[in-house]
Amino acid sequence: MAFTVSDLREMIELLEQHPDWKQVLRTVLLGEELLALPQLVRELVDIQRQQAQALARIESIQAEMLQVQRQHTEWLQRLTEGQQRHEELLRQHGEWLQRLTEGQQRHEELLRQHGEWLQRLTEGQQRHEQRMDEFAIEQQRMRATFERELENIRSDLARFTTKLGLEIEEQAEDTLQWVMEQKGWKLVEGPRTLTTNGEIDVVAVFENEQGQRVTVLMEVKLRLNRRTVEAWATRVRSEGFTKRLRRHGLTPPYWVYLFGFRIEWTAGKVAEQRQIGLMTARGEVLPPIQLS
Incomplete structure (x- = not known):
């Protein structure tokens, strides 16, 4: 029997009236696999949604990982740069240590040299001190010898001076007697030396041509200068000097002479002004003015 459109309409109405038949009809017409297809599609959509969410989470995680990786890259870059700086510092430190080591070696060499120099200086100082000790001993010996020789020289000089003084005084006495004899005077007393608050080298008493006694006083020097004449x-x-002469019996008038082997020019001028006679080994140079 043919299935018409009206039959289809009736069947649709029946299905509307009996909903449970719809499911049976679908099963008959579509089969279980086709009926399960919507559920599968929903499940697939749900799975796809979950996958999309998972992909979104993966992308987020990937973005985070990229950010972390970028940060790691930056950190690695900074670490690399820091390491490079550290390596540069280490290189510089190595150079500094090398220079310090070389400087220390130079210092050690200098210290060694200084030690050698100090050793040589110490040895030199010890030798110098030894030589100084030897020199001091030799100096003491030479000083003792010098003092002995100096004492001998002083003794010889004193003897020579005494002898020379005596010879000069003898020369002065002889010259005085000769000069007075040339004047026609006679020696009455002396000549001799008189000590009266200072020594008078030659004192003699003569009688002149008129029979008057004259006391002759003479100071004897090697060289006569202005100061010597002024002092004599x-x-x-001086009043005290004449009083001491009188106590020794030497009364005026007085003739006063200065005897010298050499007479300076100024001494002659002063002697003339002070009325002092001058005499050398050759004789009378300047006659004195009689003092009463």
Whole structure:
């Protein structure tokens, strides 16, 4: 029997009236696999949604990982740069240590040299001190020898001076007697030396041509200068000096001479002003003015 459109309409109405038949009809017409297809599609959509969410999470995680990786890259870059700086610092430190080591070696060499120099200086100082000790001993010996020789020289000089003084005084006495004899005077007393608060080298008493006694006083020097004349002239004119002469019996008038082997020019001028006679080994140079 043919299935018409009206039959289809009736069947649709029946299905509307009996909903449970719809499911049976679908099963008959579509089969279980086709009926399960919507559920499968829903499940697939749900799975796809879950996958999309998973992909979104994966992308987020990937983005985070990329960010972390970028940060790691930056950190690695900074670490690399820091390491490079550290390596540069280490290189510089190595150079500094090398220079310090070389400097220390130079210092050690200098210290060694200084030690050698100090050793040589110490040895030199010890030798110098030894030589100084030897020199001091030798100096003491030489000083003792010098002092002995100096004492001998002083003794010889004293003897020579005494002898020379005596010879000069003898020369002065002889010259005085000769000069007075040339004047026609006679020696009455002396000549001799008189000590009266200072020594008078030659004292003699003569009698002149008129029979008058004259006391001659003479100071003897090797060289006569202005100061010598001034001192002798002042001395013989002092009141104390004449009193001491009188106590020794030497009364005025006085003739006062200075005897010298050499007479300076100024000494002659002063002697003339102070009325002091001058005499050398050759004889009378300047006659004195009689003092009463």
